Every structure is written in C-alpha cells, then in structure tokens.
Amino acid sequence: MAGKELHVTDIFLAVQVEAIVAREGAIMAVEKGFSNYVIESDSLQIITALRTTTTDRSVIGLIVEDTKSLMARVTGEVTTHIRRTANIVADCLAQFGRNIGANLTWFEEPPNFIIHLLFEDCN
Template identity: 25%
Template sequence: MGLGWVLRDENGGFLAAKNVLLAGTYLVKEAEALCVREALSWLKVTGLGRVDVEMDSQLVCNAIHSVSFGSAFGYLVDDVKDLVSEIEDVKFYFVKRSANRAAHCVSREAFSETGCGEWLDSPPSFLVNILHSDIMN
C-alpha cells in the first residue's frame, strides 16, 4: 500500500512531500487513518505546527472529531489524536477527492521505478503539473 502526503504553504505553494510503501492489506478507512498518522508523525519530527490537514475521507475526518471507540480503526484514530496533542494547532478538514490530487499522485509514486522518497523545497518532477494546475484553479 502506498501512502503519500504533500505539505503546502497558505498560498498553495509546495513545501515538502513524502511517500511510504507499506506491506499488508487494509480497509480503505484504515489506510486513510494510517496515512494521516504517518504524516503527523513526520510533521512532528520536522517541528512544524499550525497545519490544516485536508483529507478526502469523510469517515476518517468524522472519526477524528468524534469520541473514541474500540476497534482496529478506532485505535488508529486514537493514535492520530495522540499525535495531534503533541503538535501545535492541527485542524482537520474534509475535501473532495479532486482537491487532493497531489497527495494521491505522491502515494501512487511509491509503486513506481523511482519508489519512495521525501522531497523538500522543490517538488518532484511527477508532481509539478498537478501543483501548477491546483494553484490555477
């Protein structure tokens, strides 16, 4: 399973991106929660805060805003909530999948020849057109 995320500034400009390839089979909601957890873990290491997390899984977004519940998915959401408590000012928003194309592109790239990576300051070539298109819309 490929996970990916993109960090942008308040104007939509590229700051960083990362993707990870994980072994295993997961339900979609679990994969989405895992991705948020991994992205927040990475963000915590960078020392950055004051971020808006946009995701195209309304189920995961709602779960993060709700009370805890006992299940594999619930425990993943609890991990996300624990990480949020360690990072300054994190907010979660649901967005349409079309608004999340860059993150999906980065996650798919985990399966390509170039594989997994982390890009800081300059976007990878496979992402440039999508980022440009997003800013223009």
C-alpha cells in the same frame, strides 16, 4: 509544505491507508517541530474520527488514537474534509507510490516528479 511516499504491506481497506497517511503526517509534523499541521482528506470517516473526542474502537481505532495523541503535540492542527475532485495530486501521488516500491520524504520544495504530475495525466 512536506510530503512522503511510504511503501506499506498487508493493507486491506482504503480507510486503513487513509489512517496511516494521517498518522505519518502527524509524525512528520512532530519530528520537524512544525507549529501548524493541516490534514486534508477526502475520507470523511478519517476526518470525523480525528475530530471526535471519544475513543475510536473501529478497525482503524489504534491508528486514529495514535494520530490524535500526536496532533495534540502540535499547536495549530486543522482537519478538513475535501472533495475527491480537489485531491487529484494526492491521487496521482498514490498511483506513483504504488509503482516505486521505495520510501521518499520531501520538505518545502517538491521533487520534480510531483511538478510533472501537475502537468501530465497520471493515469
């Protein structure tokens, strides 16, 4: 298990953020030599785009194509669409990330602030 908080600018669509998140996860999986990589997202558009074999020519197309090329380098990759209600921790992390203004990466053991998010209201 791994995670990353990334500060990005000049993003205008939620789907752009979702695409960047998927790519950053794929980059991390390749850099760390992970043999398995699972993308769970409540964005059906991202999951569909990553599963298709045709070239994505949408506004997020370049990011999607880059992510697919990275995913091809990982042995066991899975893309799964989940309900937004099952993605509460990710939503809390996104809210937290908007406020910290820094980049953080963690592996295996999540930092304490994530554990606290599980037991507190993130609003």
